[in-house]
Amino acid sequence: AKGSLLSFNNFLSTSLDYDTSEAFAANNANNADTIGILFLIDIDPTQTTTPFASIQEYSNFKSEEIEPVPLRNQLYEVRLALTNASDPQLVPLRNSIRQDAFPNADGWSSLCTILSTLGQHSKAEQIYNTRLDQETDTDVRQTIQRNLAIIHSQNGAYLTALQIFEESIAIDEKALPSDHPTLACLYNNIGTVYSDMGEYQRALSSHEKALAIQEQQILPSNNLDLASSYNNIGLVYFHMGECQRALSSYEKALAIQQQILPSNHPDLACLYNNIGAVYYRMGECQRALSSYEKALAIQEQILPSNHPDLATSYNNIGTVYYHMGEYQRALSSHEKALAIREQIRPSNHPDLASSYNNIGLVYYRMGEYQRALSSYEKALAIQEQILPSSHPDLASSYNNIGLVCSDMGEYQRALSSHEKALAIQEQILTSNHPDLASSYNNIGLVYSHMGEYQRALSSHEKALAIQEQILPSNNLDLATSYNNIGAVYSHMGEYRRALSPYEKALAIREQILPSNHPDLATSYNNIGTVYSDMGEYQRALSFHEKALAIQEQILPSNHPNLASSYNNIGAVYSRMGEYQRALSSYEKALAIQQRILPSNHPDLASSYNNIGTVYSDTGEYRRALSSHEKALAIQQQILPSNHPNLASSYDNIGTVYSDMGEYQRALSSQEKALAIREQILPSNHPDLASSYNNIGLVYSDMGEYQRARSSHEKALAIQEQILPSNHPDLASSYSDIGLVYSRMGEYQRARSSHEKALAIQQQILPSSHPDLVSSYNNVGLVYSRMGEYRRALSSYEKALAIQEQILPSNHRLLTSLQEVTTLLYCIVNNY
Numbered sequence: 001a002k003g004s005l006l007s008f009n010n011f012l013s014t015s016l017d018y019d020t021s022e023a024f025a026a027n028n029a030n031n032a033d034t035i036g037i038l039f040l041i042d043i044d045p046t047q048t049t050t051p052f053a054s055i056q057e058y059s060n061f062k063s064e065e066i067e068p069v070p071l072r073n074q075l076y077e078v079r080l081a082l083t084n085a086s087d088p089q090l091v092p093l094r095n096s097i098r099q100d101a102f103p104n105a106d107g108w109s110s111l112c113t114i115l116s117t118l119g120q121h122s123k124a125e126q127i128y129n130t131r132l133d134q135e136t137d138t139d140v141r142q143t144i145q146r147n148l149a150i151i152h153s154q155n156g157a158y159l160t161a162l163q164i165f166e167e168s169i170a171i172d173e174k175a176l177p178s179d180h181p182t183l184a185c186l187y188n189n190i191g192t193v194y195s196d197m198g199e200y201q202r203a204l205s206s207h208e209k210a211l212a213i214q215e216q217q218i219l220p221s222n223n224l225d226l227a228s229s230y231n232n233i234g235l236v237y238f239h240m241g242e243c244q245r246a247l248s249s250y251e252k253a254l255a256i257q258q259q260i261l262p263s264n265h266p267d268l269a270c271l272y273n274n275i276g277a278v279y280y281r282m283g284e285c286q287r288a289l290s291s292y293e294k295a296l297a298i299q300e301q302i303l304p305s306n307h308p309d310l311a312t313s314y315n316n317i318g319t320v321y322y323h324m325g326e327y328q329r330a331l332s333s334h335e336k337a338l339a340i341r342e343q344i345r346p347s348n349h350p351d352l353a354s355s356y357n358n359i360g361l362v363y364y365r366m367g368e369y370q371r372a373l374s375s376y377e378k379a380l381a382i383q384e385q386i387l388p389s390s391h392p393d394l395a396s397s398y399n400n401i402g403l404v405c406s407d408m409g410e411y412q413r414a415l416s417s418h419e420k421a422l423a424i425q426e427q428i429l430t431s432n433h434p435d436l437a438s439s440y441n442n443i444g445l446v447y448s449h450m451g452e453y454q455r456a457l458s459s460h461e462k463a464l465a466i467q468e469q470i471l472p473s474n475n476l477d478l479a480t481s482y483n484n485i486g487a488v489y490s491h492m493g494e495y496r497r498a499l500s501p502y503e504k505a506l507a508i509r510e511q512i513l514p515s516n517h518p519d520l521a522t523s524y525n526n527i528g529t530v531y532s533d534m535g536e537y538q539r540a541l542s543f544h545e546k547a548l549a550i551q552e553q554i555l556p557s558n559h560p561n562l563a564s565s566y567n568n569i570g571a572v573y574s575r576m577g578e579y580q581r582a583l584s585s586y587e588k589a590l591a592i593q594q595r596i597l598p599s600n601h602p603d604l605a606s607s608y609n610n611i612g613t614v615y616s617d618t619g620e621y622r623r624a625l626s627s628h629e630k631a632l633a634i635q636q637q638i639l640p641s642n643h644p645n646l647a648s649s650y651d652n653i654g655t656v657y658s659d660m661g662e663y664q665r666a667l668s669s670q671e672k673a674l675a676i677r678e679q680i681l682p683s684n685h686p687d688l689a690s691s692y693n694n695i696g697l698v699y700s701d702m703g704e705y706q707r708a709r710s711s712h713e714k715a716l717a718i719q720e721q722i723l724p725s726n727h728p729d730l731a732s733s734y735s736d737i738g739l740v741y742s743r744m745g746e747y748q749r750a751r752s753s754h755e756k757a758l759a760i761q762q763q764i765l766p767s768s769h770p771d772l773v774s775s776y777n778n779v780g781l782v783y784s785r786m787g788e789y790r791r792a793l794s795s796y797e798k799a800l801a802i803q804e805q806i807l808p809s810n811h812r813l814l815t816s817l818q819e820v821t822t823l824l825y826c827i828v829n830n831y
Contacts, residue, residue: 014041112147125151142168146189153193156350156386162193184213184225188232195232198392198428200240207232224267227256231271238278241434241477247278269298269309273316283517285320292316308351311340315358322358325559325596327366334358348386350393353379357400364400365560367601367638369408376400390428392435395421399442407602409643409680411450418442432470434477437463441484449644451685451722453492460484474512476519479505483526493727493764495534502526516554518561521547525568532568535769537576537806544568558596560603563589567610574610575770577811579618586610600638602645605631609652616652621660628652642680644687647673651694663702670694684722686729689715693736700736705744712736728771731760738778747786754778768806773799777817784824793824 015021022038115124125148132144149164169186176182191206211229234249254271261268276291296313303310318333338355345351360375380397387394402417422439429435444459464481471478482505489498506523513520528543548565555561570585590607597604612627632649639645654669674691681688696711716733723729738753758775765771780795800817807814 125155142171146186150189153189153196155346156196158193158197159388162190162197165190165193179213179216181213181217181225184210184229187213188229191232191236195236195239198239200236204233204236204240207236224256224260227253227267230256231274234274234278238274238281241281241475243278243282247275250275250278264298264301266298266302266309269295269313272298273313276316276320280316280320280323283513283519285324289317289320289324292320306340306343308340308344311337311351311355314340315355318358318362322362322365325555325561327362327596331359331362331366334362348382350382350386353382353393353397356382357397360400360404364404364407366598367603368598369404369638373401373404373408376404390424392425392428395424395435395439398424399439402442402446406446406449408640409645410640411446411680414446415443415450418446432466434467434470437466437477437481440466441481444484444488448488448491450682451687452682453488453722457485457488460488474508476508476512479508479519479523482508483523486526486530490530490533492724493729494724495530495764498530499527502530516550518551518554521550521561521565524550525565528568528572532572532575535575535766535771535806537572540572541569544572558592560593560596563592563603563607566592567607570610570614574614574617577807577813579614583611583614586614600634602635602638605634605645605649608634609649612652612656616656616659619659621656624656625653625660628656642676644677644680647676647687647691650676651691654694654698658698658701661701663698666698667695667702670698684718686719686722689718689729689733691715692718693733696736696740700740700743703743705740709737709740709744712740726760726763728760728764731757731771731775734760735775735778738782742778742782742785747782751779751782751786754782768802770802770806773802773817776802780820780824789824789827793821793828796821796824 015024024036112124112127115127128144128148128151132141132148135141135144145164146168149161149168152158152164153161165186169183169190172180172182172186187206187210191203191210194200194203194206207229211226211233214223214225214229230249230253234246234253237243237246237249250271254268254275257265257268257271272291272295276288276295279285279291280288292313296310296317299307299310299313314333314337318330318337321327321330321333334355338352338359341349341351341355356375356379360372360379363369363372363375376397380394380401383391383394383397398417398421402414402421405411405414405417418439422436422443425433425436425439440459440463444456444463447453447456447459460481464478464485467475467478467481482501486498486501486505489495489501502523506520506527509517509520509523524543524547528540528547530540531537531543532540544565548562548569551559551562551565566585566589570582570589573579573582573585586607590604590611593601593604593607608627608631612624612631615621615624615627628649632646632653635643635646635649650669650673654666654673657663657666657669670691674688674695677685677688677691692711692715696708696715699705699708699711712733716730716737719727719730719733734753734757738750738757741747741750741753754775758772758779761769761772761775776795776799780792780799783789783792783795796817800814800821803811803814803817
């Protein structure tokens with residue numbers, strides 16, 4: 001009958017002889033506008049039923065395993081296998097698709113439904129439009145328009161889809177009873193479009209209307225329409241960040257589908273993907289990966305190799321691998337997803353933008369910032385072309401670009417990108433929406449990099465205020481904001497204040513996360529770093545080791561987070577003067593990074609710098625210089641020439657040259673660092689003060705005391721302008737100035753400067769902090785040169801008391817200080 005479906009075998013001309021079949025196929029290819037197809041079919045002779053197959057190339061599905069025949073440009077081979085109507089894998093799937101696609105539909109509608117199921121949206125749209133032009137029946141036209149709306153939504157034309165659905169529901173609400181299943185279907189369709197547009201409250205409202213109608217109809221508990229509504233509601237809850245509610249809804253849907261669908265049905269794959277996404281967000285990566293792989297296994301079994309759902313699963317698996325630190329696997333999965341989408345989607349489809357963003361994120365973590373930026377910009381270009389200027393996905397892309405620019409040291413560009421994201425969100429979201437909080441946090445991070453700590457603090461506090469208003473007190477996003485605030489206070493030298501928000505973040509995470517969750521490790525590391533800055537090294541070490549224990553339990557042995565913890569532990573040992581332990585920890589970090597990261601990754605540069613610092617502290621200056629130069633070589637290869645990390649490496653190299661007595665080389669390196677910082681940082685940035693102090697130290701070693709003092713005073717002027725009056729960096733500058741005055745023989749001025757430094761340190765540091773040792777030593781030295789030996793002895797004894805608390809009994813610094821104290825004691829007793 002006209003409009004009915006024809007079996008594949010009606011079109012075949014077959015022969016057991018290959019040459020005969022090839023001749024027929026080649027003859028059909030003589031026309032330049034056609035191609036010849038030679039089907040090679042493996043047939044079990046015991047099969048007597050009518051053969052059915054899918055000719056994907058012949059019917060415009062270009063995803064079959066098709067090979068061109070050598071030297072025959074217009075002749076192709078397609079390999080098929082004969083099955084029968086009782087195939088145990090085919091039967092339940094075929095029956096389910098028939099029920100879904102055409103229980104009561106005509107052939108054309110059935111074909112379009114199958115085409116959409118196979119991901120061939122453009123072909124389905126073409127047939128629907130042809131039918132719409134020919135159809136005169138109002139009800140049939142309305143059905144076709146609704147089906148077209150679904151395709152519009154799948155192609156990203158959300159407003160067009162929404163308009164069609166809303167026009168349909170306006171008609172049906174007048175014509176149908178309030179509990180009619182068609183209304184439930186339309187509400188679900190509208191909810192799906194709103195969800196894709198980021199309007200989640202509207203989406204939830206629509207899906208709940210659909211569910212209410214279905215429950216009113218008293219459907220059986222295993223009805224697939226109920227499963228569809230539960231799935232839709234779960235998806236909205238997921239986007240709203242309510243993971244437990246989302247998981248509950250998804251599991252209700254899965255329970256229904258497992259009862260009545262075949263085990264390889266595509267809807268089960270969809271649900272496994274959704275459940276995997278919830279587990280991923282909850283930090284349960286292994287469960288997430290398991291769910292995603294179940295989805296992929298189903299899809300690879302039943303779908304063509306270029307089906308969009310396969311792309312979704314590859315994308316999901318890539319995201320989990322990314323979170324697990326397996327970046328090459330992540331990149332491979334995301335590139336598989338992109339390859340499918342490039343093949344089947346229009347070049348400006350939002351799914352392509354999503355893939356580019358995911359690939360950009362992996363490159364970002366791999367330290368390949370230019371590649372990351374390129375991917376993010378491709379995503380943004382697509383979104384700017386197809387989405388309204390206020391769409392939330394644009395804000396996400398601007399935020400992604402901002403994060404890369406920030407790590408590249410392009411702070412103004414980063415700030416501009418984050419502010420564009422914020423402007424969009426302020427336009428379309430409520431004033432207390434969680435995405436606004438995310439943008440405020442991003443802006444705060446940039447201000448922190450720029451040394452504008454008050455602005456950074458203000459931004460993070462805005463984020464926190466929003467989150468405290470709308471989120472439960474134990475929400476993980478609150479923990480993120482507390483961590484950001486703690487980091488700013490730490491940069492400001494307000495360690496006690498930093499400790500408080502870090503501990504609040506930890507309390508939230510301990511309350512709701514499993515005891516081995518990676519975010520707990522992050523909190524332990526943050527707290528450990530503060531204790532290290534406070535000079536409480538045993539506490540610091542304890543927290544870093546807790547972090548490492550979690551990471552060793554749940555992460556692969558080569559995960560980059562393990563390297564971070566080893567670096568943190570190494571930093572504590574270095575400050576404790578246990579240089580061999582420090583070196584061992586740093587080398588463990590480097591070994592991990594060398595295994596998993598590209599040879600030019602910035603984290604490798606950081607580890608080389610850490611190792612170089614230890615060698616410098618142990619007097620192995622050649623090794624120190626080699627390590628710092630390796631770091632610099634990496635940074636010069638991958639970072640812009642004015643990146644702040646280059647300045648840090650020049651600083652390190654300059655310090656080593658200074659220790660080696662090569663002052664001209666030291667000065668040259670320090671001036672390179674200063675030139676970079678003057679180019680990219682605001683004139684009152686604390687890193688500029690650091691450069692001025694380093695240059696001052698070199699001038700002091702060269703005996704150019706006026707220049708040295710001038711440099712240190714420039715540093716002090718910056719610090720007094722931007723830092724709190726009790727910041728430890730101010731104490732360092734006062735100490736440096738005091739040393740210059742001491743070398744100039746101006747002992748009263750020297751003593752005054754050192755006592756200012758000591759006063760700050762006594763105010764903010766624990767009584768056993770090593771910086772107090774330095775200041776007591778400096779004061780003691782000045783008193784000694786002034787001939788006030790009793791006062792000198794008193795200062796040195798205070799320094800010695802601290803050293804005896806924190807250093808091993810055989811430490812060289814402790815031994816040296818004991819000798820000085822003994823000498824002064826003898827001098828005092830002889831007077």
